[in-house]
Amino acid sequence: MRIIRYQNTEGTATHGWILEDKVGEVQGNIFGEYRRREARTPLKETKILAPCEPSKIVCVGRNYIDHAKELGNEVPKIPLLFLKPPSSIIAIGEHIVLPAQSKQVEHEGELVVVIGKRAKNVTAEQAKEYIFGYTIGNDITARDLQKSDDQWTRAKGFDTFCSFGPWIDTEFDPSDAVVTCRVNGQMRQMASTRDMVFNVGTLIAYISSVMTLEPGDLIFTGTPAGVGELKNGDVVDVEIEGLGKLSNPVKA
Ligand code: ZN
Secondary structure (H helix, E strand, O other): EEEEEEOOEEEEEEEEEEEOOOOEEEEEEOOOOOEEOOOOOOHHHHHOOOOOOOEEEEEEEEHHHHHHHHHOOOOOOEEEEEEOOHHHHEOOOOOOOOOOOOOOOEEOOOEEEEEEOEEEEOOOOOHHHHHHEEEEEEEEEHHHHHHHHOHHHHHHHHHOOEEEEEEEEEEOOOOOOOOEEEEOOOOEEEEEHHHHOOOOOHHOOOOOHOOEEOOOEEEEEEOOOOOOOOOOOOOEEEOOOOEEEEEEEEEE
16 A cells, blocks of 8 residues: 555645555554545645654665765664654655755665554564555755764755655565666666665664654665765656655755
8 A cells, every 4th residue: 555645625734545546535543543535536636745754764874885885985884873853854846955055965865664663672573563664765965064074963954855755655575676866867876675784674673772663753774876966956856666756856
């Protein structure tokens, strides 16, 4: 099943489920008890919002060997974690705004895990039970500030620096899917999720040994090689095979 969040005819945010090119309302809690209404509204006519409202966005750095190398870094022996603030979230179609403080803003196309139930000290084997589904993410990064600051809060935390969506797929298999990122139609990044240093189960085990994960929390699983600059007027598309496409325009 594919779950979106959208603005209904009254202008309120509501969850929906997708059947072919139509959307039906989901009443209740998508992570608990809910009811699916008939899918009648054309998907094209809805304003799609970011598909959930995470309490935190946990990201993994250098989780593809080729990407660690392209920035001159070692591959970490344990997962390298950082956070993005929920205030940085934008939905499909919304502008990535280049901040004046940075001269080098880059895209990072990534597979994103959406947590479905509270997870603390979960093992890698148990991890599957705690996953609600998967979505597509763009971990936008001010690369110059990432290099000049000792930690990454500023470089990763600007408003509009976290795009994810357009939906959450509850049946997606993350073991071997191709992740691509294109800018103005030109291929920048392409790799399979099979090349991750730490797989999804290992990441959930490690992260939940540090912090309690709540329903709706996101894990950005790291980006493949090929990160590159975004300029005013660009359009960036992150696509994951079998999952969909996330597109955002860029403005200064
Ligand atoms: Zn990233």
